[in-house]
Amino acid sequence: MRAQEITFLKLVQGDKQFQVPLYQRTYSWGGEQLKRLWEDVGELVDQHVSGESTAPHFLGSVVLAPGQIQAGGVQRWLVVDGQQRLTTLMLAFTALRDHLKASGESRAADRVHRQILVNEFHEGFDHYRLLPTQADREAYTACVQSRAEAGGGDNIGAAYRFFRGALAEGQEADIQRWVATVETVLKDLLSIVEITAEPGDNVYRIFESINNTGVGLSQSDLLRNYVFMLLPKRGERVYQELWLPMQQTLGPKNLELLVWLDLVVRGHHKTKQSEIYREQQKRLQPLAGDEDALQREVAQLAERGRRFLRIVEPAREPSTSLRTVLERLAAWGGQTHYPLALHLLDLVEAGSTTTEDAAEALLYVESYLVRRLICQTPTTGLNRIFMEAPKELETDRPAAEAVRRFLSGRRRRWPSDEELREAIRSKPFYWSGRPPQRSYILRRLEESYRPTEPVDFDKASLSVEHVLPQRPAQAWFDLLDEETEGNQSPQELHDLLVHTLGNLTLTGDNSKLSNHPFQRKQQILESSALRMNLEIASAERWGKAEIMHRADRLSERATELWPGPIGGVKPAGDEWPGWTELRSALVAMPSGTWTTYGDVAELIGSHPVPVGSYLGANTTVIGAYRVLTVEGRISPSFRWADGSDRPPPQDLLTSEGVRFDSLGRAHPSQRLSAAELATLLGRDVTQPAVHDPLPEGEDEAAAERFRAQLRENWPDAYAGVMAALDFWRHQGGHVTYGRHEETSCFPMLDAGTSRRPHLMWPVGIYPVSGTVEVVFQYLKTRSPFDDTEQRRELLNRLNKIDGIDLPEAKLELRPSFPLSVFARNGDEICEVLDWFVGVAALDLARRG
Structure with missing residues (x-):
C-alpha cells in the first residue's frame, strides 16, 4: 500500500470512479457530523476572506483499491474505507452547484458539475465520479442529476438539504466572494490522505483490519508519553507527584478536556480536540532539554486541573458566590462555558479579579445561554464564541464588565429584553433545548418567588406540565372558540398557545392532570407546594388571555433573573430571528412533503398571516412553494418572482411525489406538522419512554x-x-x-x-x-x-x-x-x- 496527502480536487479529477462495495453500510452521517464539518469549512472560509494564511484542514484518510478498467472507460477504485466523508463532500458539491445555479451563476455551477461530480463523456453508471452502494444510489443520483425528488427523507437527502441550507444562510453581503471562497475551501483546503492498495491485495481483509482495531491512544496519552520522554531524569518523580494524581482525580475524559482547555485559555482558541497532541507538542518542543521548565509546565497543568475540577464538581469550590453560579451552570449541562469559566478561575487564582466579580461574570454567561434558548437562537458558532473569549476579553476592565461587553457583541446574538418578552409570549418553549434545561428555567422562575418554605428540587420528582393540554377535550376548544381571530379555528389558536412558556409549569402530578377540564386541574394545583401553581389555580378560567398575562408576568421575573446585553435593546435593522428559523425549516423538509402557514407559524412563534406575507414577498426562499393553506391548497396569492421560469407550484410538488386530489388538495399523510418540522431541525420535541431496567412484568x-x-x-x-x-x-x-x-x-x-x-x-x-x-x-x-x-x-x-x-x-x-x-x-x-x-x-x- 502507498499513501499520499492530497486535496479533494486532485483526488477526484480525471476519468475515474469511486465505487462503494456491497459490504459497506449505507451512508450514515447525521446532523452532528455535518455541523462539525461545516464549522471547519466556515472557519477556513473566514480565514481566507480576511487574508489570513490558511493551512489545509486534515479530514482523514480514504483507502482505495484498484478495480476493473476497460479500454476507453473510467478507472474504477473501490472505496475500502472513508466512504462517509467522500460521499459527504460529493453531496456538499451538489448543493454548491445548485446554490450557484439558483443565484444565477450558471457557468460556475457547470464548472462544479463537470470538475467534481461527473465524468462528462461517459454514460450510465460510468457518468458518476462516485457510485454509492445500491441502497443509496437512487437518492444520490437524484441529487447529482438535480431531479425533483433530490433531498428525500433518507440520510443522503438530509445531507444534501443540510448543505443547501448552510449555503443559503451563510452567504453575506459580498455574495460572490463568499460562495467562491467556499468552493475554494472544498476543493483545495480540505486535505485527505489517499491510501492505495496494490493489485491482488485482499480488499475485504483490509477493510476488516481497519474497522476492527483495538482502542487507540487518546490525545492526553500521546501528550503524557511525549512529556515523559523529555524527562529522562525526573520523569518518575514528576509522574508520581504531579501527573498520576491529576490523572486519577480527573479521569480519562476530563483529563483529555483539560489538556485541550489548557491550550484554549492560553489563546489557541482554534485548536480542535483532535489536534491537542500536535499543538501541545509544538508548544513544548522548545523546552526539550530543560527538565526544570518541563516540570513547571506539568505543575501548572496540575494546578489548572484542580481549578477545572471545581467547574466539573462545584461542591469543591470554597467561595459561596462562585459555588452557587457554578452549580447552576453544572445543572444547565454541557461544556460550552468551560473555557471562559476556567479562564475566570485562573484570574481569581492570579489575584487579577475577585470571586464576587468572577461570579457576576458567570451570571452573565448563564443569562446568555438561557436567553438564547428561550428565544431559540441557533447554536451554530456558540462553542467558538466561548473558546475565543479568554483571548478577546478586555483586560483593562473588571472581569464581569469585560464578559458582558464581549457577549454583547452584535454578531454574538445575546437577546434583548424586548426579544425575550416576545419569545416568552410566542415561542414554543416546550421544544427548546433539552428537557433538563427546560425544567431548570421553570425551577429558577419558581425560586424567584422566594417562598418561605422552598421546594427541595433535588428530591422532588417534577416534570413539565401543559395547563392547556396537548390533546384537549372538546370543552377546551369551546373555551378557546371565544378568543379566536377572524378565519382562525380553535385548533389553530390551541397550537399557537400550547407549548409557550405561559402555559407550562412544573408538577409531580402530571399523570393526574392530563387533559382534564381546567376546574379539575385547579383542584389539583391548589394543593401544590409551588407558588407558580397556586398562581395558576387562582385564575377563573384558562385561555389565551390568561396564558398571555402569565407570560408577561414570567417575562418580568426572567429579565430580573437573567440580565441582558449592554444597551438592552434589539439592534436596529436586524432581521427578526424567526425568519431564519422559517428558512431553516423549509430547507429541512424532505422532497415529497408539504406544510401549512399555520404549522410554520406555530414553529417560529408567529401567526399565519405574517408568514404568508413574508413568503409572498420572498418566493425565492428554498421550499417556499411547499407551504400551503390548511386545506392543502396552493395559496391564491403565491407568485414566483418576475422572470422565473419555474413550473406552477402544484406541478413542482407533484413531480416531487406529493399527491393531490381532484379538488387540488395535497394528501394529508404527506403534511409535516410543526412538531415534525421541529424534529427535522434537531429539536428535542419528544423523548422515548424509559424502559431500563426492564420491568419484572407488565403493569x-x-x-x-x-x-x-x-x-x-x-x-x-x-x-x-x-x-x-x-x-x-x-x-x-x-x-x-x-x-x-x-x-x-x-x-x-x-x-x-x-x-x-x-x-x-x-x-x-x-x-x-x-x-x-x-x-x-x-x-x-x-x-x-x-x-x-x-x-x-x-x-x-x-x-x-x-x-x-x-x-x-x-x-x-x-x-x-x-x-x-x-x-x-x-x-x-x-x-x-x-x-x-x-x-x-x-x-x-x-x-x-
Whole structure:
C-alpha cells in the first residue's frame, strides 16, 4: 500500500470512479457530523476572506483499491474505507452547484458539475465520479442529476438539504466572494490522505483490519508519553507527584478536556480536540532539554486541573458566590462555558479579579445561554464564541464588565429584553433545548418567588406540565372558540398557545392532570407546594388571555433573573430571528412533503398571516412553494418572482411525489406538522419512554386502562389489537404502557443480552385518539434499523396493508396510521411484526 496527502480536487479529477462495495453500510452521517464539518469549512472560509494564511484542514484518510478498467472507460477504485466523508463532500458539491445555479451563476455551477461530480463523456453508471452502494444510489443520483425528488427523507437527502441550507444562510453581503471562497475551501483546503492498495491485495481483509482495531491512544496519552520522554531524569518523580494524581482525580475524559482547555485559555482558541497532541507538542518542543521548565509546565497543568475540577464538581469550590453560579451552570449541562469559566478561575487564582466579580461574570454567561434558548437562537458558532473569549476579553476592565461587553457583541446574538418578552409570549418553549434545561428555567422562575418554605428540587420528582393540554377535550376548544381571530379555528389558536412558556409549569402530578377540564386541574394545583401553581389555580378560567398575562408576568421575573446585553435593546435593522428559523425549516423538509402557514407559524412563534406575507414577498426562499393553506391548497396569492421560469407550484410538488386530489388538495399523510418540522431541525420535541431496567412484568393496572379505553373508543379494532399484542408476546416481546390518562401501549423487544440490553419498539398505540405511530425517529438510533434500507423495508411492508399510507419522506419521523386498520387487517400486521422480530434476531446473532 502507498499513501499520499492530497486535496479533494486532485483526488477526484480525471476519468475515474469511486465505487462503494456491497459490504459497506449505507451512508450514515447525521446532523452532528455535518455541523462539525461545516464549522471547519466556515472557519477556513473566514480565514481566507480576511487574508489570513490558511493551512489545509486534515479530514482523514480514504483507502482505495484498484478495480476493473476497460479500454476507453473510467478507472474504477473501490472505496475500502472513508466512504462517509467522500460521499459527504460529493453531496456538499451538489448543493454548491445548485446554490450557484439558483443565484444565477450558471457557468460556475457547470464548472462544479463537470470538475467534481461527473465524468462528462461517459454514460450510465460510468457518468458518476462516485457510485454509492445500491441502497443509496437512487437518492444520490437524484441529487447529482438535480431531479425533483433530490433531498428525500433518507440520510443522503438530509445531507444534501443540510448543505443547501448552510449555503443559503451563510452567504453575506459580498455574495460572490463568499460562495467562491467556499468552493475554494472544498476543493483545495480540505486535505485527505489517499491510501492505495496494490493489485491482488485482499480488499475485504483490509477493510476488516481497519474497522476492527483495538482502542487507540487518546490525545492526553500521546501528550503524557511525549512529556515523559523529555524527562529522562525526573520523569518518575514528576509522574508520581504531579501527573498520576491529576490523572486519577480527573479521569480519562476530563483529563483529555483539560489538556485541550489548557491550550484554549492560553489563546489557541482554534485548536480542535483532535489536534491537542500536535499543538501541545509544538508548544513544548522548545523546552526539550530543560527538565526544570518541563516540570513547571506539568505543575501548572496540575494546578489548572484542580481549578477545572471545581467547574466539573462545584461542591469543591470554597467561595459561596462562585459555588452557587457554578452549580447552576453544572445543572444547565454541557461544556460550552468551560473555557471562559476556567479562564475566570485562573484570574481569581492570579489575584487579577475577585470571586464576587468572577461570579457576576458567570451570571452573565448563564443569562446568555438561557436567553438564547428561550428565544431559540441557533447554536451554530456558540462553542467558538466561548473558546475565543479568554483571548478577546478586555483586560483593562473588571472581569464581569469585560464578559458582558464581549457577549454583547452584535454578531454574538445575546437577546434583548424586548426579544425575550416576545419569545416568552410566542415561542414554543416546550421544544427548546433539552428537557433538563427546560425544567431548570421553570425551577429558577419558581425560586424567584422566594417562598418561605422552598421546594427541595433535588428530591422532588417534577416534570413539565401543559395547563392547556396537548390533546384537549372538546370543552377546551369551546373555551378557546371565544378568543379566536377572524378565519382562525380553535385548533389553530390551541397550537399557537400550547407549548409557550405561559402555559407550562412544573408538577409531580402530571399523570393526574392530563387533559382534564381546567376546574379539575385547579383542584389539583391548589394543593401544590409551588407558588407558580397556586398562581395558576387562582385564575377563573384558562385561555389565551390568561396564558398571555402569565407570560408577561414570567417575562418580568426572567429579565430580573437573567440580565441582558449592554444597551438592552434589539439592534436596529436586524432581521427578526424567526425568519431564519422559517428558512431553516423549509430547507429541512424532505422532497415529497408539504406544510401549512399555520404549522410554520406555530414553529417560529408567529401567526399565519405574517408568514404568508413574508413568503409572498420572498418566493425565492428554498421550499417556499411547499407551504400551503390548511386545506392543502396552493395559496391564491403565491407568485414566483418576475422572470422565473419555474413550473406552477402544484406541478413542482407533484413531480416531487406529493399527491393531490381532484379538488387540488395535497394528501394529508404527506403534511409535516410543526412538531415534525421541529424534529427535522434537531429539536428535542419528544423523548422515548424509559424502559431500563426492564420491568419484572407488565403493569396490569395500566394494561386494564388501555383495554378499557380501546373497548370504549375503537371496539371494532379491539380483537385485532389484542391478538397482535398476544402474537408479539409469543415472539419473545413484552408490552409496556404510558403513564398519562390516555394510556398508550408499546410492544417492546429486547434484542440484546443480559449485560447489554438493546431495546426497541416498532409502534406506539394510542387507544383514545385512535392512531398507531410508527417510530422511525427512534428506530434510526437502534441497530439494525439505523440502516435506512431496513426502515424503508418496514415502511414498504406496512404500506402493502390496506388503510396504511406512510410517506417515504418520513423515514426520520413518526408517521401514523389509523388504529381502525386492526379491525380488518390484524393478521397482516402480525406478519410485519414477525418480520421485525426476525430482522432483530439476525442482527443480534451478527453482533454476537
